[in-house]
Amino acid sequence: MLVQFTANNQPIKIDVDPDAILADVLRDRLGLKGTKISCREGECGACTVWLDGQPVNSCLIPVAKVEGRTIVTIEGLGNIESPHPVQERIAEYGGSQCGFCSPGFVMSAAALLRDHPSAGRAEIVEGLSGNLCRCTGYVKIIAAVESLVDRDSGE
Ligand code: FES
Ligand code: FES
Numbered sequence: 001m002l003v004q005f006t007a008n009n010q011p012i013k014i015d016v017d018p019d020a021i022l023a024d025v026l027r028d029r030l031g032l033k034g035t036k037i038s039c040r041e042g043e044c045g046a047c048t049v050w051l052d053g054q055p056v057n058s059c060l061i062p063v064a065k066v067e068g069r070t071i072v073t074i075e076g077l078g079n080i081e082s083p084h085p086v087q088e089r090i091a092e093y094g095g096s097q098c099g100f101c102s103p104g105f106v107m108s109a110a111a112l113l114r115d116h117p118s119a120g121r122a123e124i125v126e127g128l129s130g131n132l133c134r135c136t137g138y139v140k141i142i143a144a145v146e147s148l149v150d151r152d153s154g155e
Contacts, residue, residue: 005066007032008076016063023047023058026073034074034103045131048104049073055111057130074103077110085148086110093144097135105131109145117150124149 004013007030016025023040026032026049036046040059047059050072078084083091086109087102096102105128112119112127119127124145133141 001064003063003067005069005071007071008073018062018064020063021059022049022061022063022066022071025063026058026071032073032075036100036103038100043132044101045104045108046101048107048131050107050111053111055108055130072107074106077106084110086113086145089144089148090141093140093147095136095141095144101131101133101135105133105141109141113145113148118152119149121146 001018002013002015004011006012007026012030014025014029016029023035023037026035027037035049035058037059038044038046042057042060045057047057048055049058050056051058051061051066052070053072078087084106086106090096090102090106095105108128108131109124112124116123116127121142124142128138128141128145
């Protein structure tokens with residue numbers, strides 16, 4: 001089947017298996033390998049992308065469901081030359097070790113800070129609860145995100 005959507009501001013028109021999963025299409029057909037796949041069950045958040053601006057587990061989404069919609073992956077958020085502030089801060093705080101979970105955390109955290117710029121610690125912890133990390137113990141990731149909170153925004 002033919003599916004059309006927007007990925008990182010690029011119009012995509014692609015012939016895919018109707019059962020294909022968004023995470024696989026992003027990685028294998030579009031070369032957007034920053035999106036990671038681990039559990040394939042919606043449990044780890046490694047595959048987090050934005051769908052119409054909201055973070056979702058792309059391992060759970062049939063690509064047919066994104067017809068006409070807008071995807072942003074980690075490649076669309078920032079890169080080495082022009083990192084997103086969350087990427088910069090997680091790196092500064094040592095919140096990435098093997099790095100496998102990092103793109104998913106960044107996608108979730110960036111959406112959280114966009115929607116709740118003055119989020120408290122509990123809100124940050126809750127907002128990132130769908131993302132798992134086996135390396136860092138979470139403390140440095142949470143601290144990095146917390147350091148970006150706008151305490152004066154009066155949200
Ligand atoms: S690979 Fe999608 S949530 Fe784990
Ligand atoms: S840095 Fe290795 S899983 Fe998070």
